Amino acid sequence: MDYFILFMAxxxxxxxxxxxxxxxxxxxxxxxxxxxxxxxxxxxxxxxSLYANGGGNAGIWVIMGVGLQLFLEGISKGIEHGHVHYHKHHENAAIPLSVMLGLFIHSFLEGMPIEAAHHLNHNHEHHANSNILWALSIHKISETIVLTTFLLSLKLKNTYTVLILLLFAISAPLGAYLGSFLNSDLYFIAMGIVAGIFLHISSVIIFENNEKHNLNWQKLLFVFSGMLLGFIISTI
Structure with a gap:
Protein backbone atom coordinates (compact mmCIF):
# COMPACT_ATOMS: atom_id res chain seq x y z
CA MET A 1 0.00 0.00 0.00
CA ASP A 2 2.84 2.41 0.85
CA TYR A 3 4.45 1.77 -2.52
CA PHE A 4 1.17 2.44 -4.31
CA ILE A 5 0.64 5.75 -2.50
CA LEU A 6 4.15 6.97 -3.39
CA PHE A 7 3.71 5.86 -7.00
CA MET A 8 0.29 7.51 -7.34
CA ALA A 9 1.65 10.81 -5.97
CA SER A 49 11.88 9.17 17.82
CA LEU A 50 15.37 9.77 16.47
CA TYR A 51 16.80 11.36 19.62
CA ALA A 52 15.06 8.90 21.94
CA ASN A 53 16.20 5.76 20.13
CA GLY A 54 18.96 6.74 17.72
CA GLY A 55 21.79 7.03 20.21
CA GLY A 56 24.30 9.80 20.81
CA ASN A 57 25.11 10.22 17.13
CA ALA A 58 21.54 11.10 16.10
CA GLY A 59 22.35 14.75 15.52
CA ILE A 60 25.33 13.85 13.34
CA TRP A 61 23.09 11.97 10.90
CA VAL A 62 20.74 14.95 10.69
CA ILE A 63 23.66 17.24 9.86
CA MET A 64 24.87 14.73 7.29
CA GLY A 65 21.39 14.74 5.73
CA VAL A 66 21.47 18.53 5.41
CA GLY A 67 24.93 18.38 3.82
CA LEU A 68 23.93 15.57 1.48
CA GLN A 69 20.87 17.50 0.31
CA LEU A 70 23.03 20.57 -0.36
CA PHE A 71 25.17 18.37 -2.61
CA LEU A 72 22.19 16.72 -4.34
CA GLU A 73 20.42 19.97 -5.14
CA GLY A 74 23.63 21.21 -6.73
CA ILE A 75 23.18 18.31 -9.14
CA SER A 76 19.40 18.40 -9.49
CA LYS A 77 19.26 22.22 -9.87
CA GLY A 78 16.63 22.67 -7.18
CA ILE A 79 13.64 20.64 -8.43
CA GLU A 80 13.14 19.33 -4.87
CA HIS A 81 12.15 22.77 -3.65
CA GLY A 82 10.28 23.93 -6.72
CA HIS A 83 12.90 25.58 -8.94
CA VAL A 84 14.92 24.40 -11.90
CA HIS A 85 17.93 26.57 -12.70
CA TYR A 86 18.54 25.09 -16.13
CA HIS A 87 18.35 27.12 -19.32
CA LYS A 88 18.54 24.69 -22.22
CA HIS A 89 14.82 24.89 -23.00
CA HIS A 90 14.51 24.36 -26.72
CA GLU A 91 13.42 21.81 -29.31
CA ASN A 92 15.27 18.49 -29.08
CA ALA A 93 17.16 19.59 -25.97
CA ALA A 94 19.33 16.93 -24.39
CA ILE A 95 18.06 15.19 -21.27
CA PRO A 96 19.94 16.69 -18.31
CA LEU A 97 21.21 13.44 -16.80
CA SER A 98 22.79 15.11 -13.78
CA VAL A 99 19.46 16.71 -12.87
CA MET A 100 17.68 13.37 -13.12
CA LEU A 101 20.38 11.54 -11.17
CA GLY A 102 20.34 14.03 -8.29
CA LEU A 103 16.55 13.94 -8.11
CA PHE A 104 16.35 10.13 -8.23
CA ILE A 105 18.92 9.73 -5.43
CA HIS A 106 17.04 12.31 -3.37
CA SER A 107 13.74 10.49 -3.90
CA PHE A 108 15.27 7.08 -3.20
CA LEU A 109 16.67 8.25 0.16
CA GLU A 110 13.36 9.84 1.18
CA GLY A 111 11.60 6.51 0.84
CA MET A 112 14.02 4.44 2.91
CA PRO A 113 12.56 4.88 6.45
CA ILE A 114 8.94 4.32 5.43
CA GLU A 115 8.79 0.52 5.30
CA ALA A 116 11.44 -0.23 7.94
CA ALA A 117 9.16 0.13 10.97
CA HIS A 118 6.85 -2.60 9.66
CA HIS A 119 9.69 -5.06 10.08
CA LEU A 120 11.26 -3.63 13.24
CA ASN A 121 7.97 -3.79 15.18
CA HIS A 122 8.47 -0.31 16.64
CA ASN A 123 4.92 0.94 17.18
CA HIS A 124 5.84 4.60 17.62
CA GLU A 125 8.15 4.52 14.63
CA HIS A 126 5.44 2.84 12.58
CA HIS A 127 3.05 5.65 13.49
CA ALA A 128 5.69 8.26 12.69
CA ASN A 129 6.52 6.64 9.37
CA SER A 130 2.84 6.62 8.35
CA ASN A 131 2.86 10.37 8.88
CA ILE A 132 6.11 10.67 6.92
CA LEU A 133 4.45 8.73 4.08
CA TRP A 134 1.56 11.16 3.76
CA ALA A 135 3.73 14.27 4.14
CA LEU A 136 6.19 12.93 1.58
CA SER A 137 3.41 12.02 -0.86
CA ILE A 138 1.99 15.55 -0.81
CA HIS A 139 5.48 16.97 -1.28
CA LYS A 140 6.09 14.52 -4.12
CA ILE A 141 2.99 15.75 -5.96
CA SER A 142 4.35 19.32 -5.98
CA GLU A 143 7.83 18.02 -6.85
CA THR A 144 6.44 16.05 -9.79
CA ILE A 145 4.52 19.07 -11.09
CA VAL A 146 7.81 20.98 -11.29
CA LEU A 147 9.65 18.03 -12.87
CA THR A 148 6.93 17.37 -15.46
CA THR A 149 6.65 21.04 -16.39
CA PHE A 150 10.42 21.10 -16.82
CA LEU A 151 10.41 17.99 -19.03
CA LEU A 152 7.58 19.38 -21.17
CA SER A 153 9.58 22.59 -21.66
CA LEU A 154 12.45 20.52 -23.09
CA LYS A 155 10.06 19.21 -25.77
CA LEU A 156 11.43 15.69 -25.52
CA LYS A 157 9.83 12.74 -27.23
CA ASN A 158 6.86 11.53 -25.23
CA THR A 159 8.56 8.16 -24.74
CA TYR A 160 11.52 9.79 -22.97
CA THR A 161 9.29 11.96 -20.80
CA VAL A 162 7.18 8.99 -19.70
CA LEU A 163 10.28 6.87 -19.05
CA ILE A 164 11.86 9.56 -16.84
CA LEU A 165 8.63 10.01 -14.87
CA LEU A 166 8.27 6.25 -14.50
CA LEU A 167 11.81 5.96 -13.12
CA PHE A 168 11.09 8.83 -10.75
CA ALA A 169 7.81 7.18 -9.68
CA ILE A 170 9.57 3.95 -8.66
CA SER A 171 12.57 5.60 -6.99
CA ALA A 172 10.88 6.26 -3.61
CA PRO A 173 9.10 2.86 -3.53
CA LEU A 174 12.43 1.22 -4.34
CA GLY A 175 14.05 3.09 -1.44
CA ALA A 176 11.18 2.01 0.82
CA TYR A 177 11.59 -1.62 -0.27
CA LEU A 178 15.33 -1.67 0.39
CA GLY A 179 14.73 0.17 3.66
CA SER A 180 12.60 -2.76 4.83
CA PHE A 181 15.82 -4.78 5.16
CA LEU A 182 17.49 -2.28 7.51
CA ASN A 183 18.30 -3.35 11.05
CA SER A 184 17.51 -1.05 13.96
CA ASP A 185 20.85 0.81 13.92
CA LEU A 186 20.78 1.42 10.16
CA TYR A 187 17.13 2.44 10.35
CA PHE A 188 17.86 5.32 12.70
CA ILE A 189 20.83 6.39 10.56
CA ALA A 190 18.53 6.49 7.54
CA MET A 191 15.86 8.35 9.51
CA GLY A 192 18.41 10.93 10.69
CA ILE A 193 19.65 11.54 7.16
CA VAL A 194 16.11 11.87 5.81
CA ALA A 195 15.18 14.20 8.69
CA GLY A 196 18.11 16.41 7.68
CA ILE A 197 16.95 16.33 4.06
CA PHE A 198 13.39 17.28 5.05
CA LEU A 199 14.64 20.01 7.38
CA HIS A 200 16.74 21.58 4.63
CA ILE A 201 14.10 21.34 1.90
CA SER A 202 11.24 22.70 3.99
CA SER A 203 13.40 25.58 5.25
CA VAL A 204 14.54 26.51 1.74
CA ILE A 205 10.95 26.47 0.41
CA ILE A 206 9.68 28.62 3.28
CA PHE A 207 12.47 31.20 3.22
CA GLU A 208 13.48 31.24 -0.44
CA ASN A 209 12.74 34.31 -2.58
CA ASN A 210 12.13 36.50 0.45
CA GLU A 211 15.36 38.47 0.58
CA LYS A 212 13.51 41.65 1.53
CA HIS A 213 11.73 39.84 4.38
CA ASN A 214 8.33 41.10 3.27
CA LEU A 215 5.28 39.79 5.12
CA ASN A 216 3.35 37.57 2.70
CA TRP A 217 0.05 36.63 4.32
CA GLN A 218 -0.90 34.12 1.62
CA LYS A 219 2.42 32.33 2.03
CA LEU A 220 1.98 32.29 5.81
CA LEU A 221 -1.51 30.86 5.42
CA PHE A 222 -0.37 27.87 3.36
CA VAL A 223 2.74 27.21 5.46
CA PHE A 224 0.84 27.35 8.76
CA SER A 225 -1.99 25.26 7.31
CA GLY A 226 0.58 22.57 6.51
CA MET A 227 2.06 22.86 9.99
CA LEU A 228 -1.39 22.60 11.56
CA LEU A 229 -2.16 19.43 9.61
CA GLY A 230 1.20 18.02 10.65
CA PHE A 231 0.43 18.77 14.29
CA ILE A 232 -3.00 17.15 14.03
CA ILE A 233 -1.84 13.91 12.41
CA SER A 234 1.17 13.62 14.72
CA THR A 235 -1.08 13.71 17.80
CA ILE A 236 -3.71 11.26 16.54
Whole structure:
Protein backbone atom coordinates (compact mmCIF):
# COMPACT_ATOMS: atom_id res chain seq x y z
CA MET A 1 0.00 0.00 0.00
CA ASP A 2 2.84 2.41 0.85
CA TYR A 3 4.45 1.77 -2.52
CA PHE A 4 1.17 2.44 -4.31
CA ILE A 5 0.64 5.75 -2.50
CA LEU A 6 4.15 6.97 -3.39
CA PHE A 7 3.71 5.86 -7.00
CA MET A 8 0.29 7.51 -7.34
CA ALA A 9 1.65 10.81 -5.97
CA UNK A 10 3.87 11.00 -9.05
CA UNK A 11 0.99 10.02 -11.34
CA UNK A 12 -1.22 12.76 -9.85
CA UNK A 13 1.53 15.39 -10.04
CA UNK A 14 2.39 14.57 -13.66
CA UNK A 15 -1.31 14.60 -14.59
CA UNK A 16 -1.78 18.05 -13.08
CA UNK A 17 1.27 19.38 -14.95
CA UNK A 18 0.20 17.83 -18.27
CA UNK A 19 -3.47 18.83 -18.26
CA UNK A 20 -3.04 22.18 -16.48
CA UNK A 21 0.20 23.53 -17.89
CA UNK A 22 -0.47 27.00 -16.46
CA UNK A 23 -0.03 25.60 -12.94
CA UNK A 24 2.56 27.91 -11.39
CA UNK A 25 0.21 29.47 -8.82
CA UNK A 26 -1.21 26.14 -7.74
CA UNK A 27 2.19 24.44 -7.56
CA UNK A 28 3.64 27.27 -5.45
CA UNK A 29 0.74 27.07 -2.99
CA UNK A 30 1.00 23.29 -2.78
CA UNK A 31 4.75 23.60 -2.32
CA UNK A 32 4.29 26.00 0.60
CA UNK A 33 1.68 23.75 2.18
CA UNK A 34 3.88 20.66 1.80
CA UNK A 35 6.87 22.54 3.27
CA UNK A 36 4.90 23.38 6.41
CA UNK A 37 3.70 19.79 6.65
CA UNK A 38 7.18 18.32 6.15
CA UNK A 39 8.68 20.66 8.74
CA UNK A 40 6.00 19.78 11.31
CA UNK A 41 6.33 16.03 10.76
CA UNK A 42 10.14 16.28 10.93
CA UNK A 43 10.11 18.14 14.25
CA UNK A 44 7.09 16.53 15.91
CA UNK A 45 7.49 12.92 14.77
CA UNK A 46 10.97 12.21 13.42
CA UNK A 47 13.12 14.16 15.86
CA UNK A 48 11.58 12.75 19.08
CA SER A 49 11.88 9.17 17.82
CA LEU A 50 15.37 9.77 16.47
CA TYR A 51 16.80 11.36 19.62
CA ALA A 52 15.06 8.90 21.94
CA ASN A 53 16.20 5.76 20.13
CA GLY A 54 18.96 6.74 17.72
CA GLY A 55 21.79 7.03 20.21
CA GLY A 56 24.30 9.80 20.81
CA ASN A 57 25.11 10.22 17.13
CA ALA A 58 21.54 11.10 16.10
CA GLY A 59 22.35 14.75 15.52
CA ILE A 60 25.33 13.85 13.34
CA TRP A 61 23.09 11.97 10.90
CA VAL A 62 20.74 14.95 10.69
CA ILE A 63 23.66 17.24 9.86
CA MET A 64 24.87 14.73 7.29
CA GLY A 65 21.39 14.74 5.73
CA VAL A 66 21.47 18.53 5.41
CA GLY A 67 24.93 18.38 3.82
CA LEU A 68 23.93 15.57 1.48
CA GLN A 69 20.87 17.50 0.31
CA LEU A 70 23.03 20.57 -0.36
CA PHE A 71 25.17 18.37 -2.61
CA LEU A 72 22.19 16.72 -4.34
CA GLU A 73 20.42 19.97 -5.14
CA GLY A 74 23.63 21.21 -6.73
CA ILE A 75 23.18 18.31 -9.14
CA SER A 76 19.40 18.40 -9.49
CA LYS A 77 19.26 22.22 -9.87
CA GLY A 78 16.63 22.67 -7.18
CA ILE A 79 13.64 20.64 -8.43
CA GLU A 80 13.14 19.33 -4.87
CA HIS A 81 12.15 22.77 -3.65
CA GLY A 82 10.28 23.93 -6.72
CA HIS A 83 12.90 25.58 -8.94
CA VAL A 84 14.92 24.40 -11.90
CA HIS A 85 17.93 26.57 -12.70
CA TYR A 86 18.54 25.09 -16.13
CA HIS A 87 18.35 27.12 -19.32
CA LYS A 88 18.54 24.69 -22.22
CA HIS A 89 14.82 24.89 -23.00
CA HIS A 90 14.51 24.36 -26.72
CA GLU A 91 13.42 21.81 -29.31
CA ASN A 92 15.27 18.49 -29.08
CA ALA A 93 17.16 19.59 -25.97
CA ALA A 94 19.33 16.93 -24.39
CA ILE A 95 18.06 15.19 -21.27
CA PRO A 96 19.94 16.69 -18.31
CA LEU A 97 21.21 13.44 -16.80
CA SER A 98 22.79 15.11 -13.78
CA VAL A 99 19.46 16.71 -12.87
CA MET A 100 17.68 13.37 -13.12
CA LEU A 101 20.38 11.54 -11.17
CA GLY A 102 20.34 14.03 -8.29
CA LEU A 103 16.55 13.94 -8.11
CA PHE A 104 16.35 10.13 -8.23
CA ILE A 105 18.92 9.73 -5.43
CA HIS A 106 17.04 12.31 -3.37
CA SER A 107 13.74 10.49 -3.90
CA PHE A 108 15.27 7.08 -3.20
CA LEU A 109 16.67 8.25 0.16
CA GLU A 110 13.36 9.84 1.18
CA GLY A 111 11.60 6.51 0.84
CA MET A 112 14.02 4.44 2.91
CA PRO A 113 12.56 4.88 6.45
CA ILE A 114 8.94 4.32 5.43
CA GLU A 115 8.79 0.52 5.30
CA ALA A 116 11.44 -0.23 7.94
CA ALA A 117 9.16 0.13 10.97
CA HIS A 118 6.85 -2.60 9.66
CA HIS A 119 9.69 -5.06 10.08
CA LEU A 120 11.26 -3.63 13.24
CA ASN A 121 7.97 -3.79 15.18
CA HIS A 122 8.47 -0.31 16.64
CA ASN A 123 4.92 0.94 17.18
CA HIS A 124 5.84 4.60 17.62
CA GLU A 125 8.15 4.52 14.63
CA HIS A 126 5.44 2.84 12.58
CA HIS A 127 3.05 5.65 13.49
CA ALA A 128 5.69 8.26 12.69
CA ASN A 129 6.52 6.64 9.37
CA SER A 130 2.84 6.62 8.35
CA ASN A 131 2.86 10.37 8.88
CA ILE A 132 6.11 10.67 6.92
CA LEU A 133 4.45 8.73 4.08
CA TRP A 134 1.56 11.16 3.76
CA ALA A 135 3.73 14.27 4.14
CA LEU A 136 6.19 12.93 1.58
CA SER A 137 3.41 12.02 -0.86
CA ILE A 138 1.99 15.55 -0.81
CA HIS A 139 5.48 16.97 -1.28
CA LYS A 140 6.09 14.52 -4.12
CA ILE A 141 2.99 15.75 -5.96
CA SER A 142 4.35 19.32 -5.98
CA GLU A 143 7.83 18.02 -6.85
CA THR A 144 6.44 16.05 -9.79
CA ILE A 145 4.52 19.07 -11.09
CA VAL A 146 7.81 20.98 -11.29
CA LEU A 147 9.65 18.03 -12.87
CA THR A 148 6.93 17.37 -15.46
CA THR A 149 6.65 21.04 -16.39
CA PHE A 150 10.42 21.10 -16.82
CA LEU A 151 10.41 17.99 -19.03
CA LEU A 152 7.58 19.38 -21.17
CA SER A 153 9.58 22.59 -21.66
CA LEU A 154 12.45 20.52 -23.09
CA LYS A 155 10.06 19.21 -25.77
CA LEU A 156 11.43 15.69 -25.52
CA LYS A 157 9.83 12.74 -27.23
CA ASN A 158 6.86 11.53 -25.23
CA THR A 159 8.56 8.16 -24.74
CA TYR A 160 11.52 9.79 -22.97
CA THR A 161 9.29 11.96 -20.80
CA VAL A 162 7.18 8.99 -19.70
CA LEU A 163 10.28 6.87 -19.05
CA ILE A 164 11.86 9.56 -16.84
CA LEU A 165 8.63 10.01 -14.87
CA LEU A 166 8.27 6.25 -14.50
CA LEU A 167 11.81 5.96 -13.12
CA PHE A 168 11.09 8.83 -10.75
CA ALA A 169 7.81 7.18 -9.68
CA ILE A 170 9.57 3.95 -8.66
CA SER A 171 12.57 5.60 -6.99
CA ALA A 172 10.88 6.26 -3.61
CA PRO A 173 9.10 2.86 -3.53
CA LEU A 174 12.43 1.22 -4.34
CA GLY A 175 14.05 3.09 -1.44
CA ALA A 176 11.18 2.01 0.82
CA TYR A 177 11.59 -1.62 -0.27
CA LEU A 178 15.33 -1.67 0.39
CA GLY A 179 14.73 0.17 3.66
CA SER A 180 12.60 -2.76 4.83
CA PHE A 181 15.82 -4.78 5.16
CA LEU A 182 17.49 -2.28 7.51
CA ASN A 183 18.30 -3.35 11.05
CA SER A 184 17.51 -1.05 13.96
CA ASP A 185 20.85 0.81 13.92
CA LEU A 186 20.78 1.42 10.16
CA TYR A 187 17.13 2.44 10.35
CA PHE A 188 17.86 5.32 12.70
CA ILE A 189 20.83 6.39 10.56
CA ALA A 190 18.53 6.49 7.54
CA MET A 191 15.86 8.35 9.51
CA GLY A 192 18.41 10.93 10.69
CA ILE A 193 19.65 11.54 7.16
CA VAL A 194 16.11 11.87 5.81
CA ALA A 195 15.18 14.20 8.69
CA GLY A 196 18.11 16.41 7.68
CA ILE A 197 16.95 16.33 4.06
CA PHE A 198 13.39 17.28 5.05
CA LEU A 199 14.64 20.01 7.38
CA HIS A 200 16.74 21.58 4.63
CA ILE A 201 14.10 21.34 1.90
CA SER A 202 11.24 22.70 3.99
CA SER A 203 13.40 25.58 5.25
CA VAL A 204 14.54 26.51 1.74
CA ILE A 205 10.95 26.47 0.41
CA ILE A 206 9.68 28.62 3.28
CA PHE A 207 12.47 31.20 3.22
CA GLU A 208 13.48 31.24 -0.44
CA ASN A 209 12.74 34.31 -2.58
CA ASN A 210 12.13 36.50 0.45
CA GLU A 211 15.36 38.47 0.58
CA LYS A 212 13.51 41.65 1.53
CA HIS A 213 11.73 39.84 4.38
CA ASN A 214 8.33 41.10 3.27
CA LEU A 215 5.28 39.79 5.12
CA ASN A 216 3.35 37.57 2.70
CA TRP A 217 0.05 36.63 4.32
CA GLN A 218 -0.90 34.12 1.62
CA LYS A 219 2.42 32.33 2.03
CA LEU A 220 1.98 32.29 5.81
CA LEU A 221 -1.51 30.86 5.42
CA PHE A 222 -0.37 27.87 3.36
CA VAL A 223 2.74 27.21 5.46
CA PHE A 224 0.84 27.35 8.76
CA SER A 225 -1.99 25.26 7.31
CA GLY A 226 0.58 22.57 6.51
CA MET A 227 2.06 22.86 9.99
CA LEU A 228 -1.39 22.60 11.56
CA LEU A 229 -2.16 19.43 9.61
CA GLY A 230 1.20 18.02 10.65
CA PHE A 231 0.43 18.77 14.29
CA ILE A 232 -3.00 17.15 14.03
CA ILE A 233 -1.84 13.91 12.41
CA SER A 234 1.17 13.62 14.72
CA THR A 235 -1.08 13.71 17.80
CA ILE A 236 -3.71 11.26 16.54
Missing amino acids: VVIGSGIAYFFQDNSRFSKKLLMFSAGLLLAITILDMFP
